[in-house]
Amino acid sequence: MPNEELSQVLRADRGRLLAALIARTGDFQRAEDALQEAAASALAHWGRSGVPDNPTAWLLRAGLRKAIDAFRRDRAASRHQAAMEVLAMEEAAEPDPQMIADERLRLIFTCCHPALEEKSRIALTLRSLCDLSTGQVAAVFLDSDTTMGQRLSRAKAKIAGAGIPFAIPGPEDWPERLNSVLTTVYLIYTAGYAQAPGAALCDEAIFLARLLHQLAPCQSEVEGCLALLLLTQARAAARISASGATQPPSRQDRSLWDHVALAEGLALLDQAVSRRAPGPFQIKAAIAALHSAKDGPDWPQIAALYQKLLDFEPTPVVRLNRAVALAEAGHPAVALESLADLAEPLADYQPFHAARADLLARTGETALAAKAYARAIAMAVSPADRAFLQARLQALR
Template identity: 45%
Template sequence: MTAQVKDRIAGIYADGWSRIVATMIRFTGGDWDLAEECAQDAFTKALQRWPESGVPDQPLAWLTTTARHRAIDRMRRASNEAAKLREVAAMDLEPPPYLSDGEIPDERLELMFTCCHPSLNLDAQVALTLRSLVGMSTAEIARAFLVPERTMGQRIFRAKQKVAHAGIPFRVPPGHLLPDRLPAVLHVVYLLFNEGYGDPQKARLCREAIRLARVVTKLMPDEPEAQGLLALMLLHDARRPARVDPAGDLVTLDEQDRTLWDQAQIAEGATICERALRQGRAGPFQLQAAIAACHATAPVAAQTDWPQIVGLYAHLARIAPSPIVELNRAVAIGMVSGPEAALRLVETIAESGQLNDYYLLHATRADLLRRAGRAEDAADHYRSALDLAPSEAERRFLRNRLRPH
C-alpha cells in the first residue's frame, strides 16, 4: 500500500467512521455492536481492495453500502426464530439505489446526543463518544484513561446496554430540551481535550476533540457556545509546541517561545470567538475563549491585556461561578494590582476548603507569596503543591521552584 493511499484511507476513517456508525445504528434498529462491527468490516474491506483498485470517487457511499450488505447478511443469518423471521421480513433489507457521498444522511449529531444522554453517567458518555464517534478501539480508550482494557470494555458494554434497555432515543432532542442537553455534549468534548492536553502521549484526544467540535459547529451553526468551545480548544492547542522544553519540562506561559505558536490556528480561534460573541449570548466557553485569545494574540507577555482578562473573569464568575474561576481571576488581579491583592482573594478561596486537594491552588498561592517576597511561606505551599501534582513534569517544575536561585 502506498503512503498516499494509506493517508487517504486514514483521513476517510477519521471523518467517516462516525457517519457510517450512525447510519448503521439507524439501519439495524439500534444494535450498536452490529453497527460498529459492520462499519469496521467495511473499512477492512477498503484496506484490502482500495490499494489495488484505487479509492472510489464516492468512498463514503462505498463504505456505507458495504456495511449495509454486511448487516443484511448478519441479520438474515441470525433470523432463526419465528419472531425474528417476521421482524426481518418486515424490514426493507435491500440497499437503496447507489447514493453519492453528499446524499448520505449525516446523523452524527443524533449519535452525539445519544452518547451524551443524561441517563448515562459521565464515564459512560466519554467511553461511548470515543468508541462510536471517534472510532478508538477499547484498548486505545483504556490506555488513554489508564484503566485495564477489561474494565473499559465492561464500561462500554454497560453503556450500550443502558441505551438499549432505557429506550434512549437515537435523535437530536426537541428544541425545548436542546439548551439543557447541548452543555453535556460540549462538556464531554472538552473533557476529551483536557485529558489529552497535559500529556503528549494522549495528543490524539485533543485532535479528536477539536474534530468533534467542528462537527457540532457545522451541524449546529446557530449555537455560539459550540463555537466558543471550538475557539477555546484551537487557541489552547496552538500553544502546545511551546508548553514543554526539549528536556520535557514545563514552560510557563510568560516564558514560552511565541514563535513556536501556531499563528494560523490562533487567527482561526480568535475569529470564531469574535463571531460567537457577536451573537450576544456569551456563555462560559465563549468567555474562556476570549481570555485565551487575549493571551494568544499578545505579541509578547508584557503586552497581555490583563485588565481585560480581569473583566472577562468577572463576567465568567457571574454566569458560571466556581472556585477555579475565582482562582484564575485572582491570578489576573495579581498581574494588574500586585500579588498582595491577589493573595487576599486566594486566601478566601483556601478558607472555603473547596480546593484543598487542587494542586494549582497551592502552586498559585506559593507563586504569589514568592512574588511578594515571602520566600519561606512560598516554599511551604510549593511543597503542598508538590504532594498533589498529577504528573512528573509538573512535579519537576515545582521542585525547581523550591531550589534556591
C-alpha cells in the same frame, strides 16, 4: 492492498457509516456489529475482486445487508419488520454515503448524553466518531482493554435500555445538551494536553470541534469551543521551555506559536461574540485570547471574565482562576483572602497549592509559601510543572 485501503476508509468514514446505520437500525450495538461484519467481508471481497470504486458506498450497502441478516436471525424478528423493510429498500437503492444525510451530529449528541457517565461519554465519542480502537480508548484512561470494553458495552446497553434517543435535542434541551457535547470535546483535548503538547488526542478534539462547527453552524458556543482549542493549541509548542519547565504564555517564545491557528481562533471568537449569546466556552476562549495578547495579558479584564464565567460554572476551580487573575491585576491580598474557603474543596487539586504558594510569596509570607510550594511540587504530575515550581521555590530564598 485491501487491508490498508479498508483502514483508510474506516479512519475517514467510520463515524459517518456508523451514524447512518444507527439511524436505520435504531440500535447502537446492532449498527456496530453490522459495520464490523461489513468490514470483515470487505477484506475477503476486495482481496478477491479488487477494491471497489466507491469503497464507502460498498461498506454502507454491506452494512445494511448485515443489519437485515441480524434482524432475521433475531427470535423476535417480527418486531423489527418495519425496520427491515426500510433497510431492504435502502440497500436496493445502492446508497452513496456522500448523498445521504450526515447523521453524525445525532451520533455526537447520543454519545455525549448527560444520562451517561462523563468517562463513558468521552470513551464512546472517541470510539464512535474518531475511530479509535477499544485498546486505544483504554490507553487514554490507563484502563485495561477488558475494562474499557465492558464500559463501552454498558454505555451502549444503557442507550438502548433507557431509551436515550438518537436525535438532535429540541430547543428546550439544546443549551444543556450542547454544553455536554462541548465539555466532552474539551475533556478529550485536555487529556491530550496533559500527556504532551500536540498529542494525537488534541488533534482528535479539534477534529470533533471542527465537525460540530460544520454540522451545527452559527452556534456561538461551538465557535467558542473551537476557538478555545485553537488558541490553546497555537501555543502548545512553546508551552515548555528549553530547560524543560512549563512556561506561562507571557513568558513563551512567540516565534514558536502557530500563528495560523491563532488567527483562526481569534476570528472564530469575534464571530461568536458578535452573535450576542454568551456562554462558558466563549468566555474561556476570550480568556485564552487575552493570554496571547502582544503586550502581555490584560489581567483586570481576565479577572472580570472569570467573574462572568462564575455565572455559568460556579465551581471552586473557576474561583481559583479568578483569584490568580486578581493577584496578577495587583490585588494579591484580596486574592489570597478569597482562597480561604477553597482550601477544603480543592485540597487534592495540585494547581490550588501552586497558586496559593505564589500568592503567599507575593504577600511576603515566605515560610508559608515555601510549605505550599513543597506541597505543590510533591503533587505535580508532569516533570515540566515540577521544574517550574522548583525554580519558584528557589527564588524565594
